[in-house]
Amino acid sequence: MSQQILTINAGSSSLKFAIFDADSMDCTAIGMIDGLGTDPNFVMKDGDGSKLLSDMLEGDHFVADHAGALRTVLAAIAEHLPEARIVAVGHRVVHGGLVHSAPVVVDNDILRQLADLVPLAPLHQPHNLSGITAAKAAFPGVPQVACFDTAFHRAHPFVNDAFALPRALYDEGVRRYGFHGLSYEYVTGKLTEIAPDHAGDRIIICHLGSGASMCALRHGRSVASTMGFSALDGLPMGTRPGQIDPGVLLYLMDHKGMDAQAISNLLYKESGMKGLSGISNDMRDLEASDDPQAKQAVDYFVSSIRREIGAMTAVLGGLDAIVFCGGIGENSRTIRQSVLADMEWLGIEIDREANREGAELISSGGSLVSAFVIRTNEELMIARHTAECLARPTSLQNTGLTGKTPAQSY
Known part of the structure; x- marks a missing residue:
């Protein structure tokens, strides 16, 4: 047996x-x-x-x-x-x-x-x-x-780990943890196998799915993540808002009379792509829809990723490769194309045909930054x-x- x-x-x-x-x-x-x-x-x-x-x-x-x-x-x-x-x-x-x-x-x-x-x-x-x-x-x-999922991010430097709150809160655990670590760990190892020249490089991995985040890696180790104290921060997700001004939450409490449970329900179950579009939390539904609100939701998702690529590149001091994984990252050629469009200023030039075919390498031969699609395996x-x-x-x-x-x- x-x-x-x-x-x-x-x-x-x-x-x-x-x-x-x-x-x-x-x-x-x-x-x-x-x-x-x-x-x-x-x-x-x-x-x-x-x-x-x-x-x-x-x-x-x-x-x-x-x-x-x-x-x-x-x-x-x-x-x-x-x-x-x-x-x-x-x-x-x-x-x-x-x-x-x-x-x-x-x-x-x-x-x-x-x-x-x-x-x-x-x-x-x-x-x-x-x-x-x-x-x-x-x-x-x-x-x-x-x-x-948090373990992969535990070596972040203080500046990428802390919030500007009283230090006692940091000491008791109010800090940025990062998530999707099992996925990032697998993809990092797989990238080393398929492109060993990038093993020590400055890498951004985009784990895009119903839950979505991005991770900046140097020498195969996580140095920054878009997710923070909880799995709410960073990129917009299927039903979660991603980055939000805390003042919005105070407003909802003070002027809308929402208690902690109501706000939790809003943030975890009614926001993100579902809330923005009013249609669905599923990217496939939004891409297939001709409703203007669906397009706006998709555009917001893409714009957030592009903004974070710039931020992560600054953290790393440059960029050598970018990787897409997760249900959306692996399967939506439209999202990948939109994210990487007009990124030549950063050294990324997408190969449209390779991207349409879902190839492993989707950057052009002349691209200074390599772009990959790697299926994760948590x-x-x-x-x-x-x-x-x-x-x-x-x-x-x-x-x-x-x-x-x-x-x-x-």
């Missing part, structure tokens, strides 16, 4: 999973249940991408929460991969706070620590922890490993971290320490 690592990425309305051979890291199955709480749909494919099942989950046999979703996933694994033996479960956890700069084996103490961080990531952290709880019940005694990153964490001495598995500094951890 083969030993497998199961990875779980529990979102607000979805549960993504993948299974990897514990030795070779070959993917044997991948899938997702989305629409939890509304119209759940289950898709599962084998490691070659062939569909194993596609099912609208209806009826009394399915409980539409994360525990029910995990039970459905486990039943499908048992049916389609009867020889698989799960020896560890790796989880994406959005926020690791000040303490966790490396993956950890989760025990009850760590679970309580991560629960204390829910206010910093209310859209994600509760569901991440629900996935851990459900997996602990499903696999008694099997190690559960938390892999943090699941593989989680599986690798899970295996590495279990290989550490037992005394270090629950500490989040690797014997390296945070800057060296990745």
Whole structure:
């Protein structure tokens, strides 16, 4: 019976999973249940991408929460991969706070620590922890490993980490954390494989999806991120506003009578592309629409990315390469074209045909700055971290320490 690592990425309305051979890291199955709480749909494919099942989950046999979703996933694994033996479960956890700069084996103490961080990531952290709880019940005694989206950014210099607030707030953890770290880590490694000449260069990675952010890297390490204390800051997203003047929030409190819960709902669920367009939070819907408000929302998204490219280039002191990843970054040639149009002043010249074809390299031969499209793979990153964490001495598995500094951890 083969030993497998199961990875779980529990979102607000979805549960993504993948299974990897514990030795070779070959993917044997991948899938997702989305629409939890509304119209759940289950898709599962084998490691070659062939569909194993596609099912609208209806009826009394399915409980539409994360525990029910995990039970459905486990039943499908048992049916389609009867020889698989799960020896560890790796989880994406959005926020690791000040303490966790490396993956950890989760025990009850760590679970309580991560629960204390829910206010910093209310859209994600509760569901991440629900996935851990459900997996602990499903696999008694099997190690559960938390892999943090914030860990990749823990080596930022102070000026890119702090807010201009009283220093005591910084010391207690009110600072810029950055997110999407598992994606950035994978893409950074992949870029080194496909373009080793850029390994030590000044790089901007654009993770563009329903959640969107950008990261500036020097020598393969994150030095700045558009996201900050929470997953609200920076670029506009599907339902989140991105950068906003805090005075707007004070106005909503003082003159609109909105309390913290109402503002939280506005910022996490009703803003971004959904709020700007009044149509949809899905970029595919907005690109297909002839409604002027849809176009305005898309233009705002593109303009925000272009502004941040300038800011990140200034942080890096120049630019050698830019990378697109995430659902929008990988699949929308229109967004990539719009973002990079007329960027010759920065040394970027896009190859329109390569971009239309979705090529890996989309900059022209004469471009001073290389532009890439790289498909991210957070699941593989989680599986690798899970295996590495279990290989550490037992005394270090629950500490989040690797014997390296945070800057060296990745």
